[in-house]
Amino acid sequence: MSKRNVKDPEERKRELIDTASKLFEQYGYERVSVRDILAEVNGAPGMFYYYFKSKEDIFLACMETYFDEKLKNKLDIFQNLEIDYEERIKMLRDLVVKDIDQFSRKYNFSSNNSITDNSYRLWELAHYIGKFIDVYSEFIIEGVEGGKIENNMEIDRENVKSFAAFILYGAAGTIYTNLINKGENKTNSSGAFEVISKFFPRIR
Structure with a gap:
């Protein structure tokens, strides 16, 4: 047998x-x-x-699994102090652009989707961004304390998480606004990076 x-x-x-x-x-x-x-x-x-528990449960698990894999790749770069700060910024931007393109195709916000469908996608995207706040805060502090970026807004360890959250969620809104609000397969990563660079001008 x-x-x-x-x-x-x-x-x-x-x-x-x-x-x-x-x-x-x-x-x-x-x-x-x-x-x-x-x-x-x-x-x-x-x-x-x-x-x-349900189809909704596995749908959220699918998105969480997808995002966790993307998150790990970025965390590895954020926390690798053996790589120069400037080089990490470049690597992260390249990775973000690649991920944005993939996300907009894989989990699109088409107007053909149901409200439930798009709501779950938006909820998981917001949840994913939230996981970045702590490590992004440390990255900002590293740049400030290491003299890599100007600190025109008096960022310190007490308020850095508020700045990090504001920037990350604001960047996501800039990147995905046409995709989410109009269902257009169009993103704006360059606009988001331009705004971030104004928050954190690098010291030449």
């Missing part, structure tokens, strides 16, 4: 997330059902509900 191929629980959960991500990207949130996901992995409803 052949042994049944029993997958590790984390492997099975990741398989569900990967499969659901592909379906959501291809068809949109509203046009994908739990049954569709299970059909792709040849699974039973009990198996799905062992890991997720």
Whole structure:
């Protein structure tokens, strides 16, 4: 008798997330059902509900998994003190531009999407940005204390998180405003970088 191929629980959960991500990207949130996901992995409803409470739950898990991978790449650069500060800024900008393009295609805010669909996407984007605040605050302080950027706004360790949050959420609004408000596949990363550079002019 052949042994049944029993997958590790984390492997099975990741398989569900990967499969659901592909379906959501291809068809949109509203046009994908739990049954569709299970059909792709040849699974039973009990198996799905062992890991997720609902379709909404796995949709958020898909986006969180996607964002966590992007977050790790950026954190590795932010915190790598062996790389020059200026070089880290360049690397991060290049990575952000690449991620913005991918995000706008993978998780678009098309007017053809339902309100629920776009609301979940927007909520997860805001949640993702929030995860940057602490590490971005440290990056700002490093630049100020290391004499890499001018401190015209009297930023210190007491108020830096407020500045970081304001800049990160403001930058996201600048980058994605046409995508979110008009459903246009158009972003404005250069405009966001220009504003950030005015906040933090670098010392020449």
